[in-house]
Amino acid sequence: MDGEPRERLWRAIAAAAEVPGRRESWAQAVCLACVDTLEQVDAAILALRGSARSEEVLGASDQWAAKLAELQxxxxxxxxxxxxxxxSPVLVPDLSVEQVRWPGFADAALALGVAAVFAFPFQFGAIKFGTLELVRRRPGGLASAEQRDAALAADLATAALLRQSLEAERAGQDFAPRPVASYQDVNIATGMLAAQLQVTLDDAFARLRAHAFSQDRSVLDVARDVLERLIALDELAE
Incomplete structure (x- = not known):
């Protein structure tokens, strides 16, 4: 990639620090710019991650991408x-050969129509806090130039997020970018389950996740059923 397409991608990422009140719009713009400027890329996801239980999707180029993020x-x-x-980047040009690597993910992602995924971490020194993921509907790798551009896009997005966080701190505000997909309901349901069953939060979350997987549902849907009392907490005791 070179010339005008690359400049469009960089401008979308650089705009993060200039529009602090519209951080979610920026994240969406980054995802859409990746799809628009990187050849053969059909979708993009920008996610903040902290742990297995802590994740928010700041940007997803479409609902298909958002479903893939929720599946992971x-x-x-x-x-x-x-x-x-x-x-480190994880480059998967053909997901159909990765069933052993990710037995719970690969088959479900292939059923969604995902054929290839390229994930690039957000990292500053030893601090890790998210990923930029590019998705294809057909098998095939990224050209070497596109791999470099995608990795640099992740680095620029990292720098922009850090700048936003620093500016919020200087203004005495919490840094709370608005996600397009939040799993806060999962956190609440996990706490309820942990208190009811007297188990750790990690154990409670594992039970929600196992129930969701056994029912072929998302853990977010199961958590919302718990909050609405459609699933009794005792059902998740085993």
Whole structure:
């Protein structure tokens, strides 16, 4: 990629620090710019990550991308999870050969129409806090130039997010970018389940996740059923 397409991508990322009141619009713009300027990329996801239980999707180029992000959150594995945990890009040009690597993720993602995923971590020194993920509907890798551009896009997005956080701190405000997909309901349901069953938060979350996987549902949907008392907490005791 060179010339005007690359400049459009960089401008969308650089705009983060200039529009502090519209951070969610910026994240969406980054995802849409990646789809628009990187050849053969059909969708993009920008996610903040902290742990298995802590994640928010700041940007998703479309609902298909948002479903893929929710799938990884539900099963707890996939390219984005691995890129975040390992701190290195995870490039998967053909997901159909990765069933052993991610048994819970690969089949479900393929059923969604995902054929290839390329995940790049947000990292500053030893601090890891998210990923930029590019998705394809057909198998195939990124050209070397596009890999470099995507990695640099992730680095620029990292710098922009850090700048936003610093500016919020200087203004005496909390840094709270508005997500397009929040899993706050999962956190609440996890706390309720942990208190009811007298287990740790991690154990409670694992039970929500296992129930969701067994029912072929997202953990967010299961959590909302718990909050609405459609699922009794005792049902998740085993």
């Amino acid at each position: 959150y539900t099963v707890g594995e996939g390219p984005g999870v691995e890129a975040f945990e390992g701190g």
